[in-house]
Amino acid sequence: MSKRAVPWYDLLVTLFKVGFADAVAYRGEMFVWLLATNMPLIMLVLWSAVAAEAPVGRYGQREFAAYFLSTLVVRLLTGAWVVWTMNLEIKNGQLAMRLIRPVHPFWMFAAENVAAWPLRAVMAVPIGVAAVWMVGGQYFTRDLRQWALFPIAVLSAWLLNFSIMLVIGCLAFFWQSSFGAFEVWFRLYIVFSGYVVPVDLFPRVLQDALRYLPFRYLLAFPVETALGTISFTTALHDLARQWLFISLALAVAVVLWQRGVRRYEAFGG
Amino acid sequence: MIRVQRLTKHYKVHKRQPGVLAALRSVFRRRFTTVKAVDDISFEIAAGARVGFLGPNGAGKTTTLKVLAGLLAPTAGEVRVKGFVPNERRYEFLRSIMLVAGQKQQLLWDLPPADTFELNRAIYGIAPAEFRERLREMVELLEVEDVVKKPTRQLSLGERMKCELVAALLHRPTVLFLDEPTIGLDVTMQATVRRFVRTYNERYGATVLLTSHNMDDVAALCERVMIIHHGRLIFDGTLADLVRQTLPEKRVTLRLAKAVPGGDLAVLGRVVEHRDDAAILQVRQSDVSDIVKTALATLPVLDLNVEDAPLEEVLANVFAGAEAKRLPEAAS
Amino acid sequence: MRYLRLFFIQLKASLLVAMQYRLDFLIDLGLAILATSSALVPLLVLYGDRQTVAGWTWPQALLVVGFFNVLRGILNSVIQPSLQAVVEHIRRGTLDFVLMKPADAQFLVSTARFEVREVTDSLAGVGIIAYALSRLGEWPGPLGVAAAVLIVGCGVMILYSIFILVVGLAFVWVKVDNLSYLFMSLFDAARWPASVFRGAMAWVFTFILPLAVMTTFPALAVMNRLTPAALAQALLVTAVFLTLSRVAWLQCLRRYTSAGG
Incomplete structure (x- = not known):
């Protein structure tokens, strides 16, 4: 029996390196997947056509352009696919090969997803730069504190997305497939996260309600931070709420995982 | 080393009559039947032994193996492997065992096996010098120097199995579970795998447990066989004893x-x-x-x-005998 | 007749599989309703702000959404699952079993699997169309209905052709399910009246991916506004796509069989 002869960060670094090599091997597919993230562009065309006649709320054509291009960037950077991995591996029994290793599978899932960041950034960063350049800097925040907060908000949004996907992925232990549940989640996400409609175009009541739901912290919050449509103080409050939802989702995921694996042990993989 | 007392493993299986109407009914209420995959089995295995589980499909041999590897929780009975309760999957336990399954793989599909080796090095916390030495030794023994740099998906089944073994043994597990390790391999490759497993066992004193359909695996590797039939242990002893007793x-x-x-x-x-x-x-x-x-x-x-007499025939006799004993039982 | 029976046998098999996934089944019923209503939210926000968008009033735009749902239901229940099945066949190398059967391979792979539950999407679409027409207060004449049905048929044929083309690609490039995912994401744009799109997107959605023909034209038809020229355009586009896909299919099949497994 061997004890760890190397430090723990070696594990994280290696997980990331191998995950990155895997992402590079899959770059063709990933590219197509990223291209499929085109809804913000379609929404941009649509809302621009509408705003060409007259602005909607405070959104003219350029405001919409800044909004939806930011949405695209944040969406590209916060993607995760652990729901698919878990459903597949629970179904075909491959999960056994993760259970038998002395690392919590959550770390492996996370590393696999994080390792795709560099490739995603290759696509997202030019879009972001182009957006600022084409639309005009005055449509984004001038507050440096907001720009400092933006990457934190994006990373946290990724973590929240990942944690919620873990929860949904764990449901596959109990149902033969949790894609149905994911569809429900995703529909709600599309509408209420600000993906197809800027959240501040919703009626006031709904806007207030959305602050107490997880959706806006996945997308609208980082976007609004970059655009400067929320104040720095509001952004800090949002960050706190975002982390509340992250802890909640992670806690649920851990509990579901434990119960799910117990069930998996009973029924066999 | 391994102690199994009155191990029982039952599955609940969703049972459904054929037909559209029955399918509709099952949406609202499901009926379950219990399958006794393993039924009251006890045995002990000493460190360094090579033991084969034999039995027809669905006899419970893979279930037993998975219980020992900690992937299945027993319904009843007590199982200890190196003093651990397997399905608690303590990291000290996981670091000292490994499961190689002919039909499941740990190699990353789109990357060369070398990347999986590197990953396992980090996961099991193997010191770099030791890692290099162990890797060199196994790669030489299995003659896969040219293979480990090619993406796994381009490898033949045999090359892949060899690399699976390397990946599995880098952390020097002291208990090795092999589930149908030679399935789908040609005769020379089967022999290579057997020879390698035997060398590993002899050199490092690891305990090896395997299930197989392939009698040659068992004849070449296992000094002790356990025959499981309908979840019961119907024979436990050496191959020579088995032949002497039945044919x-x-x-x-x-x-x-x-x-x-x-x-x-x-x-x-x-x-x-x-x-x-x-x-x-x-x-x-x-x-x-x-x-x-x-x-x-x-x-x-x-x-x-x-x-x-050929082992296949010996086994057929054993199963026929067990079947004959079961029938009056079932009738009563 | 034989093909009709084959069709029903394959349909029944799919029905049984769907039933086994019972929780998914119940969820899917709710999901169809959720999907339809949630997709209406941007439209609601939009028309909360003004009367017309790109010349379309709220009930008129609803018509397009309705036809979109009808088509998406058909796409997800018949076309997409079969595509997935073929891709799996190719990946596992079991396509040979399909090719060995004494029936046209294109027919067999096109009817291999049905996702029965997705049909609810089409039903929701019909409901939306009926509601929109009642809001409009102007019902289509028999000619308009006939034209709409005809064009929906064209839309299905175009989607089917695109699907066959994608399957053809699967012979060359196995990991094609991503491509179908990309297609689905683009198809989503058919939810909106075609006149919304300008510039490059308008061009793509007219010639490469004729979304206008699929959902905007039938909406125009039930509004009694479809010109004969547009009808002719729809039929022509459909014919082109069908021919193209059949030729490509035969070509790819020849390549596959001559390459050997």
């Missing part, structure tokens, strides 16, 4: 210079096979020397060979 008769194979009538053979012993100038006789062990003498004297013998 003690020897096989005498004759090659003849010219065809002889069947009657000439029948006086010597039971004729198992006879076509023209070749025949196989089954004779009691005590009669072997007499019969060999008689055969050489009375028949135009070119070649004569005495051996045990």
Whole structure:
């Protein structure tokens, strides 16, 4: 029996390196997947056509352009696919090969997803730069504190997305497939996260309600931070709420995982 | 080392009648039946042993193996592997075991095996120097130097299995579970895998447990076999014991210079096979020397060979015997 | 007749599989309703702000959404699952079993699997169309209905052709399910009246991916506004796509069988 002869960060670094090599091997597919993230562009065309006649709320054509291009960037950077991995591996029994290793599978899932960041950034960063350049800097925040907060908000949004996907992925232990549940989640996400409609175009009541739901912290919050449509103080409050939802989702995921694996042990993989 | 006491594993299986209506009904209420995959099995295995689990499909051998590896929780009974309760999957336990399954893989599909090795190095926390040394040794032994840099998906089944073994043994597990390790491999590759597993066992004193359909695996590797049938342990002992208990008769194979009538053979012993100038006789062990003498004297013998009955036949006899014992039980 | 029976046998098999996944089944019923209503939210926000968008009033735009749902239901229940099945066949190398059967391979792979539950999407679409027409207060004449049905048929044929083309690609490039995912994401744009799109997107959605023909034209038809020229355009586009896909299919099949497994 061997004890760890190397430090723990070696594990994280290696997980990331191998995950990155895997992402590079899959770059063709990933590219197509990223291209499929085109809804913000379609929404941009649509809302621009509408705003060409007259602005909607405070959104003219350029405001919409800044909004939806930011949405695209944040969406590209916060993607995760652990729901698919878990459903597949629970179904075909491959999960056994993760259970038998002395690392919590959550770390492996996370590393696999994080390792795709560099490739995603290759696509997202030019879009972001182009957006600022084409639309005009005055449509984004001038507050440096907001720009400092933006990457934190994006990373946290990724973590929240990942944690919620873990929860949904764990449901596959109990149902033969949790894609149905994911569809429900995703529909709600599309509408209420600000993906197809800027959240501040919703009626006031709904806007207030959305602050107490997880959706806006996945997308609208980082976007609004970059655009400067929320104040720095509001952004800090949002960050706190975002982390509340992250802890909640992670806690649920851990509990579901434990119960799910117990069930998996009973029924066999 | 491994202690199993009254291990029982039941599955609940969703049962559904065929047809659309029954399917509709099952949406609202499901009926379950219990399958006794493993039923009250006890055994102990000493460190460094090589043990084979034999049994037909669905007999419970893979279930037993998975329980020992910690992937399945027992329904009842007590299991200890190196003092651990396997399905708690403590990291100290996981670091000292490994499971290699012919039909599941740990190699990353789109990357060269070398990347999986590197990953396992980090996961099991192997020191770099040790890692390099172990890798070099195994890669040489299995002759996969050229293979480990190619993406796994481009490898042949045999090359992949070799690399699976390397990946599995880098952390020097002291208990190795092999589930159908030679499935789908050609004869030479099977032999390579067996030789490698044997070397690992002898060099590092690791305990090896394997399930297989392939009798040659068991004959070549396992000094001890356990036969599981319908979830019950019906035999536990050495291969030699198994043969002695169930088919003690020897096989005498004759090659003849010219065809002889069947009657000439029948006086010597039971004729198992006879076509023209070749025949196989089954004779009691005590009669072997007499019969060999008689055969050489009375028949135009070119070649004569005495051996045990083939393992497949021995097993078929064991299962048939077990089945016969079960029937009255089931009827009562 | 034989093909009709084959069709029903394959349909029944799919029905049984769907039933086994019972929780998914119940969820999917709710999901169809959720999907339809949630997709209406941007439209609601939009028309909360003004009367017309790109010349379309709220009930008129609803018509397009309705036809979109009808088509998406058909796409997800018949076309997409079969595509997935073929891709799996190719990946596992079991397509040979399909090719060995004594029936047209294109027919067999096109009817291999049905996702029965997705049909609810089409039903929701019909409901939306009926509601929109009642809001409009102007019902289509028999000619308009006939034209709409005809063009929806064209839309299905175009989607089917695109699907066959994608399957053809699967012979060359196995990991094609991502491509179908990309297609689905683009198809989502058919939810909106075609006149919304300008510039490059308008061009793509007219010639490469004729979304206008699929959902905007039938909406115009039930509004009694479809010109004969547009009808002719729809039929022509459909014919082109069908021919193209059949030729490509035969070509790819020849390549596959001559390459050997």
